[in-house]
Amino acid sequence: DRSRPLLVVIRVVLDAQHLSRLVNRIAIEELEAWYFGDWEAVRADDDLSWDVKWVTWAPVIWCDNTRMFIAGALSDSQQDSLRVESAEHVVIGKQRWRGANDLSFTLRITRIPDKTALQFRIVVRDDVVVVKPAWDFGCLLFGDCVELFIDHRPLADQGKPFFTDDVTMLALVPGERDVRMASWTFEEVQPTLIPLNDRWDGVQVRSDVTPNGYYVELTIPLAVFGNLPAVGFDVLVDDTDGRRGRSKQMVAFGWENNFRNPSRFATLLLKPLRPTPQWRVTVH
Structure with missing residues (x-):
């Protein structure tokens, strides 16, 4: 059968x-x-x-001023945030992961009151916070860091398994009020983290260390995405507990190869679609 x-x-x-x-x-x-x-x-x-x-497959998400919704996945009591705290989300260092207090995070996406911008709030539980504020790849490999990937290619190209200039990785360091983007050009021997270009004008970040870890709050004007009805996105959290560098990484939706292949990013609706899709299925 x-x-x-x-x-x-x-x-x-x-x-x-x-x-x-x-x-x-x-x-x-x-x-x-x-x-x-x-x-x-x-x-x-x-x-x-x-x-x-x-x-x-990629889940479809949308949000309003107060809540986020994951289509077909969350019950009414759970629609305010996404909790990433189980072993299946650990894509690097699973054998070293000691549970949710060691590394986990909560993701919440809303629109600001005037609906002109998206707000990503990531609250990280981390029992040892290591901050490396130098803006090079060391902040990912030798310090704690949040990586936010956004696929803002034309809708028909989102989910294709390769990078272009319209797939962006943003790096957010605990306690820093700055955000950098990765220069994902594979002709480079060593990609770098660079200041945001003019396209990302108006992006703001707030972050601080907490007793149980840290949080980052990133506000992105919708104007950054033009008239796109949706974008792909994913959140990864890097954890460094000692001098040997990154020991663990957790991901909300994708995998450890997000930096090479964006096909597993979730889809975030920027405009209402009827009927509301529940999954994006990409054949490639």
Whole structure:
């Protein structure tokens, strides 16, 4: 019965709460290629040959002045934020992760009262906060840091598994009132963190260390994204507890290769769509 495994996959997609990484792994890496035959992801001339395409899922999120919503995933009592505190979100150093007090975070996205900007608030639990304010890649590799990835390519290109100038990584350091962007040009021997360009005019950040970790609050004017109805995004948190550099990394939706491949970013709606989509499915 070839339909049975496909039904299992659909059941996982519907029941999982913001576990797009898990769905991707089950659907892409562990299932046999012929499971996707009904989706035209496989075209075979005989039983021993096939043409395989990759499929990735990403949850769809939208927000108003007070709450954020993850379509199809959260109950009414949970729609104010996304809590990232389980081992499946640890993409680097899982064997060293000692639980939520060691490293976890809460993500909340809202619009400011006049609805002209998005506000990303990331509250990090971290029992040892290490701040390296020097603006080079050391703040990611040898200090605690929040990485916010945004895919602001045209809608038809969002989710494609490669970087362009319209896929941006922003670096946020605990206690710093500055934000930098990565220069993701692979011709460079060592990419750097550079000041925001004019496109990001009006971006503001607040951050401070707390008794249990730290928080960062980033405000991005909607004008930055022009007339885009949606953008892709993901949040990663880097953790350094000693002198040896980064020991752990947690991610909200994607994977450890976000800096190479943005196909697993979540989708954030900037304009209402009817009917409201629940998942973005990309075939590539």
